[in-house]
Amino acid sequence: MQKVTPQVFTDTTLRGCNPSMVVTDAGVVVVDTPQLPTKAVAMRQEAEAHGEIRYVINTEHHVDHIFGNYYFRGAGMVVQHQGVYDNFMEVTPSLDSFAYAAEAVPTDDPEGEAIFPDRDEYFADPNKGHVVFTGDLTLRVGNHTFELLHTPGHTPGQIAVHVPEERVVFTGDTIFSECQTWLMGSNVTQWLAALDRISALDVDWVVPGHGEVVTRDYLHRQRSNLVDWVAAVTDAVAKGWSREETVERVDFSERYPVDVGQGYMMSHIQTLNAGSLWDKITQGRPA
Template sequence: MASDSTWMLWLSFNLWKGNEVKAVTENVKVRTDVRGCNYGYVRTSEGVVVIDTPQLPTRAVELREEAMAAGTVRFLINTEHHIDHIFGNHFFAEMCPVAGHEHIMDEFWTVSSEDPYAYMEEVVSKDDPQGMSIMPSKQDYVVNSPNITFSEHMKLYLGEHVFELIHTPGHTRGQIAVHVPQERIVFVGDTIFCECQTWFHSADPEAWLHSLGFLRTLDVDYIVPGHGPVCTKAYILKQSSFILEWLSAVAVGISRGWSREECIQRISFLDRFPVDIGQESSGPMVQQRSAARIYDFLQGKVPSFR
Protein backbone atom coordinates (compact mmCIF):
# COMPACT_ATOMS: atom_id res chain seq x y z
CA MET A 1 0.00 0.00 0.00
CA ALA A 2 1.31 3.48 -0.89
CA SER A 3 2.57 5.68 1.93
CA ASP A 4 0.78 8.93 2.80
CA SER A 5 3.61 10.90 1.18
CA THR A 6 3.36 8.90 -2.06
CA TRP A 7 -0.43 9.29 -2.07
CA MET A 8 -0.14 13.05 -1.55
CA LEU A 9 2.33 13.36 -4.44
CA TRP A 10 -0.08 11.49 -6.70
CA LEU A 11 -2.94 13.76 -5.67
CA SER A 12 -0.79 16.85 -6.17
CA PHE A 13 0.16 15.82 -9.71
CA ASN A 14 -3.33 14.90 -10.78
CA LEU A 15 -5.11 17.87 -9.20
CA TRP A 16 -2.73 20.63 -10.28
CA LYS A 17 -2.25 19.73 -13.95
CA GLY A 18 -4.41 21.40 -16.57
CA ASN A 19 -6.70 24.35 -16.08
CA GLU A 20 -10.06 22.90 -15.17
CA VAL A 21 -11.77 21.65 -12.04
CA LYS A 22 -10.44 18.17 -11.21
CA ALA A 23 -12.26 15.20 -9.73
CA VAL A 24 -11.26 14.01 -6.26
CA THR A 25 -14.08 11.46 -6.11
CA GLU A 26 -16.85 10.67 -8.56
CA ASN A 27 -18.99 13.42 -7.01
CA VAL A 28 -16.41 15.93 -5.78
CA LYS A 29 -14.47 18.32 -7.97
CA VAL A 30 -11.99 20.98 -6.87
CA ARG A 31 -9.59 23.46 -8.38
CA THR A 32 -6.28 24.26 -6.70
CA ASP A 33 -4.17 25.92 -9.39
CA VAL A 34 -5.29 29.56 -9.59
CA ARG A 35 -4.79 32.71 -7.54
CA GLY A 36 -7.15 32.79 -4.60
CA CYS A 37 -8.55 29.98 -2.55
CA ASN A 38 -9.21 26.40 -3.56
CA TYR A 39 -12.85 25.90 -4.47
CA GLY A 40 -15.11 23.17 -5.73
CA TYR A 41 -18.46 21.47 -5.61
CA VAL A 42 -20.16 18.26 -4.55
CA ARG A 43 -22.77 16.61 -6.75
CA THR A 44 -25.69 14.84 -5.09
CA SER A 45 -28.82 13.13 -6.39
CA GLU A 46 -30.80 16.30 -5.68
CA GLY A 47 -28.41 18.99 -6.80
CA VAL A 48 -25.02 20.57 -6.26
CA VAL A 49 -23.32 22.25 -3.29
CA VAL A 50 -20.59 24.78 -4.11
CA ILE A 51 -17.88 25.38 -1.49
CA ASP A 52 -16.12 28.76 -1.65
CA THR A 53 -15.97 30.88 -4.79
CA PRO A 54 -13.07 32.08 -6.95
CA GLN A 55 -11.46 35.46 -6.52
CA LEU A 56 -11.18 35.96 -10.29
CA PRO A 57 -14.36 36.64 -12.33
CA THR A 58 -13.42 34.37 -15.24
CA ARG A 59 -12.92 31.46 -12.85
CA ALA A 60 -16.12 32.25 -10.95
CA VAL A 61 -18.17 32.07 -14.13
CA GLU A 62 -16.42 28.84 -15.13
CA LEU A 63 -17.26 27.32 -11.74
CA ARG A 64 -20.87 28.46 -11.97
CA GLU A 65 -21.31 26.97 -15.45
CA GLU A 66 -19.70 23.66 -14.56
CA ALA A 67 -21.67 23.37 -11.30
CA MET A 68 -24.92 24.13 -13.15
CA ALA A 69 -24.06 21.48 -15.75
CA ALA A 70 -23.72 18.96 -12.91
CA GLY A 71 -27.14 19.80 -11.45
CA THR A 72 -29.18 22.53 -9.82
CA VAL A 73 -27.02 24.57 -7.45
CA ARG A 74 -28.79 24.17 -4.11
CA PHE A 75 -26.33 25.70 -1.64
CA LEU A 76 -23.19 27.83 -1.59
CA ILE A 77 -20.98 27.52 1.50
CA ASN A 78 -18.21 29.94 2.48
CA THR A 79 -15.50 28.62 4.81
CA GLU A 80 -14.36 32.13 5.86
CA HIS A 81 -14.73 35.85 5.18
CA HIS A 82 -11.44 36.60 3.40
CA ILE A 83 -12.07 38.06 -0.03
CA ASP A 84 -10.31 35.29 -1.95
CA HIS A 85 -13.04 32.93 -0.68
CA ILE A 86 -16.09 35.14 -1.20
CA PHE A 87 -15.61 37.60 -4.07
CA GLY A 88 -17.09 35.15 -6.58
CA ASN A 89 -20.32 34.96 -4.55
CA HIS A 90 -21.61 37.77 -6.78
CA PHE A 91 -21.82 35.37 -9.71
CA PHE A 92 -24.12 33.08 -7.71
CA ALA A 93 -26.47 35.86 -6.56
CA GLU A 94 -30.13 34.75 -6.30
CA MET A 95 -29.23 31.21 -7.35
CA CYS A 96 -29.28 29.54 -3.95
CA PRO A 97 -28.98 30.10 -0.19
CA VAL A 98 -25.50 30.94 1.12
CA ALA A 99 -24.26 29.33 4.35
CA GLY A 100 -21.44 30.25 6.72
CA HIS A 101 -20.55 30.80 10.35
CA GLU A 102 -22.30 33.58 12.25
CA HIS A 103 -18.95 35.36 12.77
CA ILE A 104 -18.29 35.41 9.03
CA MET A 105 -20.51 38.47 8.99
CA ASP A 106 -18.21 40.38 11.37
CA GLU A 107 -15.76 41.19 8.60
CA PHE A 108 -17.46 40.03 5.41
CA TRP A 109 -16.43 42.09 2.38
CA THR A 110 -13.44 43.74 4.08
CA VAL A 111 -9.76 43.93 3.12
CA SER A 112 -7.85 45.44 6.05
CA SER A 113 -8.33 49.20 5.76
CA GLU A 114 -8.58 49.13 1.96
CA ASP A 115 -11.66 49.58 -0.16
CA PRO A 116 -12.43 45.96 -1.10
CA TYR A 117 -13.72 46.81 -4.55
CA ALA A 118 -10.65 48.90 -5.40
CA TYR A 119 -8.44 46.07 -4.15
CA MET A 120 -10.25 43.58 -6.36
CA GLU A 121 -10.08 45.85 -9.40
CA GLU A 122 -6.30 45.85 -9.03
CA VAL A 123 -6.14 42.06 -8.58
CA VAL A 124 -8.43 41.32 -11.52
CA SER A 125 -6.70 43.74 -13.90
CA LYS A 126 -3.38 42.05 -13.13
CA ASP A 127 -4.31 38.38 -12.83
CA ASP A 128 -7.52 38.09 -14.85
CA PRO A 129 -7.55 40.82 -17.52
CA GLN A 130 -10.25 38.96 -19.46
CA GLY A 131 -12.36 39.11 -16.33
CA MET A 132 -12.51 42.90 -16.40
CA SER A 133 -15.22 42.69 -19.07
CA ILE A 134 -17.50 40.68 -16.76
CA MET A 135 -16.55 42.32 -13.48
CA PRO A 136 -19.56 44.26 -12.22
CA SER A 137 -19.30 47.93 -11.37
CA LYS A 138 -18.96 48.84 -7.72
CA GLN A 139 -22.61 49.89 -7.70
CA ASP A 140 -23.79 46.64 -9.28
CA TYR A 141 -21.63 44.25 -7.28
CA VAL A 142 -23.78 41.94 -5.13
CA VAL A 143 -21.94 40.97 -1.94
CA ASN A 144 -24.21 37.91 -1.55
CA SER A 145 -23.26 37.20 2.05
CA PRO A 146 -24.53 34.15 3.98
CA ASN A 147 -28.23 34.07 4.82
CA ILE A 148 -27.91 30.77 6.70
CA THR A 149 -25.59 30.96 9.71
CA PHE A 150 -24.77 28.83 12.73
CA SER A 151 -22.63 28.93 15.88
CA GLU A 152 -20.97 25.53 16.37
CA HIS A 153 -22.43 22.80 14.17
CA MET A 154 -25.03 22.57 11.42
CA LYS A 155 -26.05 19.89 8.95
CA LEU A 156 -27.43 20.34 5.45
CA TYR A 157 -29.15 17.35 3.85
CA LEU A 158 -29.31 16.92 0.10
CA GLY A 159 -30.22 13.62 -1.51
CA GLU A 160 -28.09 10.87 0.00
CA HIS A 161 -25.47 13.35 1.21
CA VAL A 162 -25.00 15.10 4.53
CA PHE A 163 -22.92 18.28 4.73
CA GLU A 164 -21.61 18.82 8.25
CA LEU A 165 -20.62 22.44 8.83
CA ILE A 166 -18.31 22.66 11.83
CA HIS A 167 -16.85 25.75 13.51
CA THR A 168 -13.05 25.45 13.35
CA PRO A 169 -11.76 28.85 14.51
CA GLY A 170 -8.10 29.76 14.20
CA HIS A 171 -7.16 31.29 10.87
CA THR A 172 -10.25 33.47 11.33
CA ARG A 173 -12.91 33.69 14.04
CA GLY A 174 -15.61 32.44 11.70
CA GLN A 175 -13.62 29.63 10.09
CA ILE A 176 -15.50 26.43 9.27
CA ALA A 177 -14.90 22.96 7.87
CA VAL A 178 -17.35 21.19 5.58
CA HIS A 179 -17.33 17.44 6.19
CA VAL A 180 -19.03 15.21 3.63
CA PRO A 181 -18.86 11.72 5.15
CA GLN A 182 -20.38 9.96 2.13
CA GLU A 183 -17.39 11.12 0.07
CA ARG A 184 -14.86 10.68 2.90
CA ILE A 185 -13.72 14.26 2.38
CA VAL A 186 -13.52 17.49 4.34
CA PHE A 187 -13.08 21.00 2.96
CA VAL A 188 -11.13 22.87 5.65
CA GLY A 189 -10.54 26.27 4.07
CA ASP A 190 -7.48 28.06 5.40
CA THR A 191 -7.18 25.88 8.47
CA ILE A 192 -4.61 24.12 6.28
CA PHE A 193 -2.15 25.68 3.85
CA CYS A 194 -0.68 22.63 2.14
CA GLU A 195 2.96 23.05 1.08
CA CYS A 196 2.67 26.84 0.97
CA GLN A 197 3.09 29.74 3.39
CA THR A 198 0.62 29.98 6.25
CA TRP A 199 -1.04 33.37 6.74
CA PHE A 200 -1.43 34.34 10.41
CA HIS A 201 -2.51 37.96 9.91
CA SER A 202 -5.98 37.50 11.45
CA ALA A 203 -5.35 34.36 13.50
CA ASP A 204 -5.70 32.99 17.00
CA PRO A 205 -2.95 30.32 16.94
CA GLU A 206 -4.20 28.53 20.05
CA ALA A 207 -7.69 28.09 18.62
CA TRP A 208 -6.10 27.04 15.33
CA LEU A 209 -4.15 24.22 16.97
CA HIS A 210 -7.30 23.07 18.77
CA SER A 211 -9.21 22.97 15.47
CA LEU A 212 -6.45 20.97 13.82
CA GLY A 213 -6.68 18.50 16.67
CA PHE A 214 -10.38 18.13 15.98
CA LEU A 215 -9.77 17.53 12.27
CA ARG A 216 -7.57 14.58 13.16
CA THR A 217 -10.65 12.84 14.61
CA LEU A 218 -12.53 12.85 11.32
CA ASP A 219 -12.68 9.62 9.33
CA VAL A 220 -11.73 10.97 5.91
CA ASP A 221 -9.45 10.07 3.02
CA TYR A 222 -9.14 13.55 1.53
CA ILE A 223 -8.62 17.06 2.85
CA VAL A 224 -9.23 20.04 0.59
CA PRO A 225 -7.08 22.84 2.06
CA GLY A 226 -7.67 26.53 1.49
CA HIS A 227 -4.46 26.73 -0.54
CA GLY A 228 -2.18 24.10 -2.02
CA PRO A 229 -2.86 20.57 -3.25
CA VAL A 230 -5.45 18.18 -1.87
CA CYS A 231 -3.84 16.20 0.95
CA THR A 232 -4.49 13.50 3.53
CA LYS A 233 -4.77 13.62 7.32
CA ALA A 234 -1.01 13.12 7.51
CA TYR A 235 -0.58 16.80 6.64
CA ILE A 236 -2.43 17.96 9.76
CA LEU A 237 0.64 17.24 11.89
CA LYS A 238 2.86 19.19 9.50
CA GLN A 239 0.52 22.20 9.69
CA SER A 240 0.39 22.01 13.49
CA SER A 241 4.17 21.76 13.70
CA PHE A 242 4.63 24.84 11.52
CA ILE A 243 2.30 26.88 13.73
CA LEU A 244 4.26 25.75 16.80
CA GLU A 245 7.53 26.72 15.11
CA TRP A 246 6.22 30.22 14.52
CA LEU A 247 5.05 30.51 18.12
CA SER A 248 8.40 29.27 19.39
CA ALA A 249 10.42 31.63 17.20
CA VAL A 250 8.50 34.71 18.32
CA ALA A 251 8.53 33.57 21.96
CA VAL A 252 12.32 33.22 21.80
CA GLY A 253 12.56 36.71 20.32
CA ILE A 254 10.47 38.13 23.15
CA SER A 255 12.61 36.30 25.72
CA ARG A 256 15.66 37.99 24.22
CA GLY A 257 14.09 41.37 24.69
CA TRP A 258 13.18 41.97 21.07
CA SER A 259 10.52 44.58 20.45
CA ARG A 260 7.51 43.94 18.21
CA GLU A 261 9.30 45.69 15.34
CA GLU A 262 12.46 43.66 15.89
CA CYS A 263 10.48 40.41 15.75
CA ILE A 264 8.83 41.59 12.54
CA GLN A 265 12.18 42.35 10.93
CA ARG A 266 14.16 39.37 12.22
CA ILE A 267 11.79 36.39 12.04
CA SER A 268 11.02 34.73 8.72
CA PHE A 269 10.15 31.27 7.48
CA LEU A 270 10.14 32.29 3.84
CA ASP A 271 12.70 29.61 3.00
CA ARG A 272 10.34 26.85 4.12
CA PHE A 273 7.46 27.16 1.66
CA PRO A 274 6.50 29.20 -1.39
CA VAL A 275 3.69 31.72 -1.10
CA ASP A 276 0.41 30.55 -2.61
CA ILE A 277 -0.18 30.93 -6.35
CA GLY A 278 -0.34 34.45 -7.71
CA GLN A 279 1.04 36.12 -4.60
CA GLU A 280 4.70 35.16 -4.88
CA SER A 281 5.87 38.76 -4.43
CA SER A 282 3.98 38.98 -1.13
CA GLY A 283 6.40 36.70 0.73
CA PRO A 284 8.09 39.35 2.91
CA MET A 285 4.74 40.96 3.73
CA VAL A 286 3.27 37.61 4.79
CA GLN A 287 6.22 37.03 7.14
CA GLN A 288 5.98 40.50 8.67
CA ARG A 289 2.24 40.38 9.24
CA SER A 290 2.50 36.87 10.68
CA ALA A 291 5.26 37.88 13.10
CA ALA A 292 3.25 40.93 14.18
CA ARG A 293 0.10 38.91 14.82
CA ILE A 294 1.89 36.19 16.77
CA TYR A 295 3.76 38.80 18.82
CA ASP A 296 0.43 40.39 19.73
CA PHE A 297 -1.04 36.97 20.53
CA LEU A 298 1.81 36.12 22.90
CA GLN A 299 1.42 39.51 24.56
CA GLY A 300 -2.25 38.79 25.25
CA LYS A 301 -3.53 41.36 22.76
CA VAL A 302 -5.47 38.99 20.51
CA PRO A 303 -8.97 38.06 21.72
CA SER A 304 -9.63 34.34 21.97
CA PHE A 305 -11.66 32.79 19.16
CA ARG A 306 -12.79 29.88 21.32
Protein backbone atom coordinates in the same frame (compact mmCIF):
# COMPACT_ATOMS: atom_id res chain seq x y z
CA MET B 1 -11.75 20.98 -12.16
CA GLN B 2 -9.75 18.23 -10.51
CA LYS B 3 -11.69 15.13 -9.45
CA VAL B 4 -11.04 14.20 -5.80
CA THR B 5 -13.68 11.45 -5.69
CA PRO B 6 -16.29 10.62 -8.36
CA GLN B 7 -18.61 13.27 -6.82
CA VAL B 8 -16.11 15.81 -5.45
CA PHE B 9 -14.23 18.40 -7.50
CA THR B 10 -11.79 21.18 -6.64
CA ASP B 11 -9.42 23.58 -8.38
CA THR B 12 -6.03 24.11 -6.76
CA THR B 13 -4.55 25.97 -9.75
CA LEU B 14 -6.19 29.37 -9.36
CA ARG B 15 -5.06 32.55 -7.68
CA GLY B 16 -7.28 32.67 -4.60
CA CYS B 17 -8.73 29.79 -2.63
CA ASN B 18 -9.46 26.24 -3.82
CA PRO B 19 -13.11 26.51 -4.92
CA SER B 20 -14.82 23.13 -4.77
CA MET B 21 -18.09 21.33 -5.36
CA VAL B 22 -19.93 18.15 -4.45
CA VAL B 23 -22.35 16.66 -6.97
CA THR B 24 -25.30 14.92 -5.29
CA ASP B 25 -28.35 13.22 -6.76
CA ALA B 26 -30.39 16.27 -5.74
CA GLY B 27 -28.15 19.04 -7.04
CA VAL B 28 -24.73 20.58 -6.53
CA VAL B 29 -23.20 22.08 -3.39
CA VAL B 30 -20.44 24.64 -3.93
CA VAL B 31 -17.80 25.18 -1.24
CA ASP B 32 -16.12 28.62 -1.66
CA THR B 33 -16.18 30.62 -4.88
CA PRO B 34 -13.31 31.74 -7.16
CA GLN B 35 -12.05 35.27 -6.51
CA LEU B 36 -11.33 36.01 -10.20
CA PRO B 37 -14.42 36.95 -12.26
CA THR B 38 -14.03 34.73 -15.32
CA LYS B 39 -13.05 31.79 -13.11
CA ALA B 40 -16.20 32.26 -11.03
CA VAL B 41 -18.40 32.38 -14.12
CA ALA B 42 -16.71 29.27 -15.55
CA MET B 43 -17.11 27.35 -12.31
CA ARG B 44 -20.79 28.20 -12.11
CA GLN B 45 -21.26 26.86 -15.65
CA GLU B 46 -19.38 23.70 -14.81
CA ALA B 47 -21.39 23.20 -11.62
CA GLU B 48 -24.71 23.79 -13.36
CA ALA B 49 -23.76 21.24 -16.02
CA HIS B 50 -23.99 18.67 -13.18
CA GLY B 51 -27.33 19.90 -11.85
CA GLU B 52 -29.00 22.75 -10.05
CA ILE B 53 -26.82 24.54 -7.50
CA ARG B 54 -28.53 24.06 -4.15
CA TYR B 55 -26.13 25.73 -1.73
CA VAL B 56 -23.01 27.90 -1.81
CA ILE B 57 -21.12 27.40 1.45
CA ASN B 58 -18.29 29.75 2.47
CA THR B 59 -15.61 28.36 4.82
CA GLU B 60 -14.36 31.80 5.94
CA HIS B 61 -14.76 35.54 5.34
CA HIS B 62 -11.45 36.23 3.56
CA VAL B 63 -11.93 37.90 0.18
CA ASP B 64 -10.53 35.04 -1.85
CA HIS B 65 -13.24 32.68 -0.52
CA ILE B 66 -16.28 34.95 -0.82
CA PHE B 67 -15.87 37.59 -3.52
CA GLY B 68 -16.90 35.18 -6.27
CA ASN B 69 -20.29 34.74 -4.57
CA TYR B 70 -21.32 37.76 -6.63
CA TYR B 71 -21.20 35.63 -9.78
CA PHE B 72 -23.37 32.95 -8.14
CA ARG B 73 -26.36 35.24 -7.50
CA GLY B 74 -29.55 33.29 -7.98
CA ALA B 75 -27.74 29.94 -7.73
CA GLY B 76 -29.03 28.38 -4.54
CA MET B 77 -28.78 29.67 -1.01
CA VAL B 78 -25.58 31.02 0.50
CA VAL B 79 -24.72 29.37 3.83
CA GLN B 80 -22.38 31.16 6.24
CA HIS B 81 -21.37 30.97 9.86
CA GLN B 82 -22.32 34.10 11.80
CA GLY B 83 -18.62 35.01 11.96
CA VAL B 84 -18.38 34.97 8.16
CA TYR B 85 -21.58 36.96 7.78
CA ASP B 86 -20.48 39.62 10.29
CA ASN B 87 -17.08 40.14 8.63
CA PHE B 88 -18.23 39.73 5.01
CA MET B 89 -16.18 42.06 2.74
CA GLU B 90 -14.95 44.00 5.75
CA VAL B 91 -13.33 47.38 5.36
CA THR B 92 -10.70 48.05 8.03
CA PRO B 93 -7.92 50.68 8.22
CA SER B 94 -5.49 48.11 6.81
CA LEU B 95 -7.75 46.30 4.35
CA ASP B 96 -10.40 47.41 1.87
CA SER B 97 -11.75 44.03 0.75
CA PHE B 98 -13.29 45.35 -2.46
CA ALA B 99 -10.04 47.08 -3.49
CA TYR B 100 -8.17 43.85 -2.71
CA ALA B 101 -10.47 41.90 -5.05
CA ALA B 102 -10.13 44.56 -7.77
CA GLU B 103 -6.34 44.65 -7.54
CA ALA B 104 -5.85 41.08 -8.81
CA VAL B 105 -8.00 41.42 -11.94
CA PRO B 106 -5.74 43.39 -14.37
CA THR B 107 -2.79 41.05 -13.80
CA ASP B 108 -4.48 37.69 -13.18
CA ASP B 109 -7.76 37.92 -15.08
CA PRO B 110 -7.64 40.72 -17.67
CA GLU B 111 -10.77 39.43 -19.42
CA GLY B 112 -12.54 39.69 -16.09
CA GLU B 113 -12.35 43.48 -16.16
CA ALA B 114 -15.39 43.60 -18.43
CA ILE B 115 -17.54 41.82 -15.85
CA PHE B 116 -16.04 43.33 -12.69
CA PRO B 117 -18.75 45.41 -10.99
CA ASP B 118 -18.22 48.92 -9.70
CA ARG B 119 -18.35 49.31 -5.94
CA ASP B 120 -22.02 50.38 -5.78
CA GLU B 121 -23.19 47.64 -8.12
CA TYR B 122 -21.31 45.07 -6.10
CA PHE B 123 -22.51 46.12 -2.66
CA ALA B 124 -26.14 46.33 -3.88
CA ASP B 125 -26.11 42.52 -3.94
CA PRO B 126 -22.82 40.77 -3.07
CA ASN B 127 -24.70 37.50 -2.45
CA LYS B 128 -24.11 37.33 1.28
CA GLY B 129 -25.48 34.60 3.58
CA HIS B 130 -29.12 33.54 3.34
CA VAL B 131 -28.71 30.79 5.94
CA VAL B 132 -26.61 32.08 8.85
CA PHE B 133 -25.78 29.88 11.83
CA THR B 134 -23.77 29.67 15.03
CA GLY B 135 -22.09 26.50 16.32
CA ASP B 136 -22.34 23.63 13.82
CA LEU B 137 -24.95 22.95 11.14
CA THR B 138 -25.84 19.78 9.23
CA LEU B 139 -27.42 19.91 5.76
CA ARG B 140 -28.84 16.97 3.85
CA VAL B 141 -28.86 17.17 0.06
CA GLY B 142 -30.06 14.04 -1.71
CA ASN B 143 -28.04 11.16 -0.28
CA HIS B 144 -25.22 13.36 0.97
CA THR B 145 -24.60 14.84 4.40
CA PHE B 146 -22.77 18.13 4.87
CA GLU B 147 -21.53 18.62 8.41
CA LEU B 148 -20.52 22.25 8.81
CA LEU B 149 -18.17 22.22 11.79
CA HIS B 150 -17.19 25.45 13.51
CA THR B 151 -13.38 25.36 13.60
CA PRO B 152 -12.31 28.91 14.53
CA GLY B 153 -8.66 29.94 14.64
CA HIS B 154 -7.56 31.16 11.22
CA THR B 155 -10.69 33.35 11.34
CA PRO B 156 -13.49 33.56 13.94
CA GLY B 157 -16.19 32.17 11.64
CA GLN B 158 -14.04 29.43 10.16
CA ILE B 159 -15.80 26.17 9.30
CA ALA B 160 -14.79 22.77 7.96
CA VAL B 161 -17.25 21.00 5.65
CA HIS B 162 -17.23 17.26 6.27
CA VAL B 163 -18.96 15.02 3.73
CA PRO B 164 -18.83 11.54 5.30
CA GLU B 165 -20.26 9.71 2.26
CA GLU B 166 -17.30 10.94 0.21
CA ARG B 167 -14.77 10.63 3.05
CA VAL B 168 -13.72 14.22 2.34
CA VAL B 169 -13.34 17.36 4.45
CA PHE B 170 -12.95 20.88 3.08
CA THR B 171 -11.03 22.90 5.66
CA GLY B 172 -10.68 26.38 4.18
CA ASP B 173 -7.50 28.04 5.42
CA THR B 174 -7.22 25.93 8.55
CA ILE B 175 -4.89 24.09 6.16
CA PHE B 176 -2.38 25.69 3.78
CA SER B 177 -0.83 22.70 2.05
CA GLU B 178 2.83 23.12 1.05
CA CYS B 179 2.46 26.90 0.90
CA GLN B 180 2.85 29.85 3.25
CA THR B 181 0.39 30.16 6.14
CA TRP B 182 -1.22 33.55 6.69
CA LEU B 183 -1.85 33.97 10.39
CA MET B 184 -2.40 37.65 11.04
CA GLY B 185 -5.78 38.15 12.63
CA SER B 186 -5.74 34.54 13.77
CA ASN B 187 -5.99 32.88 17.17
CA VAL B 188 -3.39 30.11 17.04
CA THR B 189 -4.60 28.42 20.23
CA GLN B 190 -8.06 27.99 18.70
CA TRP B 191 -6.46 27.00 15.40
CA LEU B 192 -4.60 24.09 17.04
CA ALA B 193 -7.90 22.92 18.57
CA ALA B 194 -9.46 23.14 15.09
CA LEU B 195 -6.72 20.83 13.76
CA ASP B 196 -7.52 18.38 16.57
CA ARG B 197 -11.18 18.42 15.62
CA ILE B 198 -10.42 17.80 11.96
CA SER B 199 -7.90 15.06 12.73
CA ALA B 200 -10.66 13.14 14.53
CA LEU B 201 -12.66 12.82 11.27
CA ASP B 202 -12.52 9.52 9.40
CA VAL B 203 -11.65 10.86 5.94
CA ASP B 204 -9.40 9.93 3.03
CA TRP B 205 -9.02 13.43 1.58
CA VAL B 206 -8.45 16.86 3.04
CA VAL B 207 -9.18 19.70 0.61
CA PRO B 208 -7.25 22.69 1.98
CA GLY B 209 -7.96 26.40 1.45
CA HIS B 210 -4.74 26.68 -0.56
CA GLY B 211 -2.35 24.17 -2.14
CA GLU B 212 -2.75 20.57 -3.22
CA VAL B 213 -5.29 18.12 -1.82
CA VAL B 214 -3.69 16.12 1.00
CA THR B 215 -4.44 13.29 3.40
CA ARG B 216 -4.80 13.51 7.18
CA ASP B 217 -1.03 12.98 7.46
CA TYR B 218 -0.56 16.62 6.53
CA LEU B 219 -2.36 17.92 9.63
CA HIS B 220 0.73 17.55 11.83
CA ARG B 221 2.75 19.64 9.38
CA GLN B 222 0.23 22.46 9.57
CA ARG B 223 0.41 22.15 13.34
CA SER B 224 4.23 22.45 13.20
CA ASN B 225 4.01 25.60 11.08
CA LEU B 226 1.83 27.27 13.68
CA VAL B 227 3.76 26.04 16.70
CA ASP B 228 7.10 27.03 15.13
CA TRP B 229 5.92 30.54 14.28
CA VAL B 230 4.64 31.15 17.80
CA ALA B 231 7.77 29.65 19.38
CA ALA B 232 10.08 31.81 17.26
CA VAL B 233 8.27 35.04 18.10
CA THR B 234 7.88 34.09 21.78
CA ASP B 235 11.63 33.54 21.84
CA ALA B 236 12.21 36.92 20.17
CA VAL B 237 10.07 38.68 22.77
CA ALA B 238 11.91 36.84 25.57
CA LYS B 239 15.21 38.11 24.16
CA GLY B 240 13.85 41.64 24.29
CA TRP B 241 13.79 42.15 20.52
CA SER B 242 11.73 45.12 19.33
CA ARG B 243 8.91 44.65 16.84
CA GLU B 244 11.22 45.87 14.06
CA GLU B 245 13.99 43.48 15.07
CA THR B 246 11.53 40.58 15.27
CA VAL B 247 10.07 41.30 11.84
CA GLU B 248 13.55 41.56 10.39
CA ARG B 249 14.94 38.38 11.96
CA VAL B 250 12.03 35.91 12.23
CA ASP B 251 11.43 34.53 8.77
CA PHE B 252 10.00 31.25 7.49
CA SER B 253 10.15 32.09 3.81
CA GLU B 254 12.51 29.16 3.15
CA ARG B 255 9.95 26.63 4.34
CA TYR B 256 7.31 26.91 1.62
CA PRO B 257 6.53 28.97 -1.48
CA VAL B 258 3.52 31.30 -1.56
CA ASP B 259 0.31 29.97 -3.15
CA VAL B 260 -0.39 30.53 -6.88
CA GLY B 261 -0.13 34.11 -8.13
CA GLN B 262 1.00 35.68 -4.88
CA GLY B 263 4.76 35.06 -4.90
CA TYR B 264 5.37 38.81 -4.74
CA MET B 265 3.73 38.81 -1.28
CA MET B 266 6.36 36.59 0.41
CA SER B 267 8.01 39.31 2.49
CA HIS B 268 4.62 40.90 3.20
CA ILE B 269 3.40 37.61 4.71
CA GLN B 270 6.54 37.22 6.86
CA THR B 271 6.14 40.80 8.11
CA LEU B 272 2.42 40.41 8.86
CA ASN B 273 2.84 37.07 10.61
CA ALA B 274 5.83 38.10 12.75
CA GLY B 275 4.45 41.56 13.51
CA SER B 276 0.96 40.40 14.47
CA LEU B 277 2.34 37.65 16.72
CA TRP B 278 4.72 40.13 18.39
CA ASP B 279 1.80 42.50 19.04
CA LYS B 280 -0.33 39.75 20.59
CA ILE B 281 2.43 38.22 22.71
CA THR B 282 3.69 41.55 24.07
CA GLN B 283 0.12 42.62 24.85
CA GLY B 284 -0.60 39.36 26.67
CA ARG B 285 -3.31 38.39 24.18
CA PRO B 286 -3.67 34.83 22.85
CA ALA B 287 -1.28 34.25 19.95
